[in-house]
Amino acid sequence: MTSRSGAPHPSSPLEVFGVALRLGLTSFGGPIAHLGYFRSEYVVRRQWLDEATYADIVALCQSLPGPTSSEVGIAIGLLRAGPLGAFLAWLGFTLPSAVLMIVFAYTLGRLDDALVPVVRVLELVAIGVVAFAVWRMARALAWEVRRTAIALGATALALAWHDQYVQVGVILLAGLLGRFVLPASGLGTRVAHPVPIGRRVALICGALYLTLLLVLPLARVTVPSGGVALFDSFYRSGAFVFGGGHVVLPLLQNEVVPPGWVSQEQFVAGYGAAQAVPGPLFTFAAYLGAAIAPFPSYNDQSAIVDLFAVWPPNGVAGAAIACVAIFLPAFLVVFAALPSWGALRARAWAQSALAGVNAGVVGLLLAALIGLVMSAIASLR
Template sequence: MKNLRQSTEILKTSLLLGLTSFGGPAAHIGYFREEYVKKKKWLDDKMYADIVALCQFLPGPASSQVGIAIGLMRGGLLGGILSWIGFTLPSVLLLMGFAWLISSSGSFDIGWIKGLKIVAVAVVAHALLGMGKSLTPDRTRITIAIAAAILTLLIPTAIGQIAIIAGAGLFGYGLYRKDDAPKPTAIHLSFGRKTGVAAWTIFFILLIGIPAIRAYFHNATIAIFDIFYRVGSIVFGGGHVVLPMLEREVVPAGWMDAETFIAGYGAAQAVPGPLFTLSGYLGQLMNGPAGAAVAVVAMFLPSFLLVIGTLPFWSAIRSKKGIQAALKGVNAGVVGILLAALYNPVFTSAILHPSDFAIALIAFGLLQYYKLSPWIVVLVTAILGALSHMVLG
């Protein structure tokens, strides 16, 4: 009965996030922190930042991986699966619907979407303040965060972001390695290192084996699985990076034309959840509902295997004194990267008019000072965005 309640709670919480988490990866980190750290108290800020930092190093959709990791910690393998289903299913179904209804336009720039872009500014700013208080409590770590933000803006690439996190870790190790290190909160998992090794093994077998099988069997299902599994395994930097990789796989091969592909990308930015659910739209066009199911599973399966494979070892590694010192720098670097994301792409893509900034201030005030639930703030901001669009155009 306890396991059933726990599973239901994980699915319910992640489904709410999947229905309301607009604004891309940086905003998702904010939504997750508000729900899992502040409201549910399933973990504290430090462990949350550790998980975020770990997922930044892994290929695949970082925000989805954070959700999967929290689900695994909370409810084992089933918890990780339910967490992923809740967060991704709403946008997958919406994008499959867009694929059915796709027309010559492909434009989704309407008022309520404007509001959903704006609310991401408030969500990221709110998360930034909260994480900054606990992860950058001294001048040194504030300096690391600012330096990380500046470098992230100057080097806006996935490799650059990984290098910045690594550099912040080196600074943290150099500055804090002699400090007393309190024992970190343990990561309680229902599986161990053998399962982790098995997950890594399956990851590499599929990565190497599926292309070989595809070469001998000309089958649409195998081809779709190969495309999306391979891209999900090697892409760093989130959804915007996956766009050109998928385009090179599906457009030249004749699965669809470039205009149809770009229309799907526009739709993916108009729905909540991760941009990787674009796979649902593409799979639907490639081979109907079965193609969508295969594409979505293949796209996210590498993330599952990598998180399952890494967490059992991460729990032991992060308890080392030197690693804790490095994580002080890494966590400050994560705050800096979030600060940079607040400006670009969140602020620059959403705030185009003084009225947009006014709406963002209202949303921030509702979150920060009125303590309203994020889904209520999303609804209010969508309405305000629609009204602004009607009045100002």
């Protein structure tokens, strides 16, 4: 039950895990559908928080980088049972689909001619899902001339330069343009109950989020470790995703396909399979980590270096590294933002910048859709 202020009474971490696990087993349909399942379970059925508090949390997580539904679950777990509750809420919601995607990676790794039609169907499913996501997001986030221009510019840049860092640059540029050319939304909100972490923890988490973005790419080029490379690729993908799970597609594609970690066919088939399992779409990372081909990713390294040290981990180890890395930014930004959300969201410059970022990610998703269509056409020849 909740108090009249909307603050939830404490709950045991195991109770939080059990509820999240059930949601992870039954929540089909993508991030928007997940938010509906969460409301039914947390607000209506269990009354762990009231409607206003839930709306505040959703508004916060929709404005942060990362998977919205997972971040909402993390925030509710944090408010209900502290940091351990946040972790177990994520684990319960994520574990079922992560296991299913790892199993699919092993199955696809033993692909024979009989399964080729299945892969083709999954490719078509992925194209349909992304096309629908582009349409829905464009209507919501790029509906007027300036936002449409930012979105189309992002598409052009992403198609012109196929580099893993271009996606990040496009997002930053879109936010900068939004700051100066888009009006503020005029919306402010607040999380209206105590948060069980202080400003000091929030500052540490925010600093760690930024530090990892700076340090991991440097470590990647100085430490001959495939595990570091894998962690860096998936951490950056999770750290720069705005707008929902589907937006991670172009970021991950640029990280794993050009270096040959997985083939384009494997990538698209896995993305199609991710639509058929419950839970967060980000568990696509578990599939990619498991499916990575066992060959050196650093072709320019000295032959003196042990080759096993530069092979990206695959199988269960690769899946675990990829999954932890892509979700870690979600924990850090929720812990950093929740204590001071109202003050930040009320600032006009932040509203304008976020509007630009949202338009930019629509453009990135459109570029990914074009790439999927071209790949499907090429595979039919």
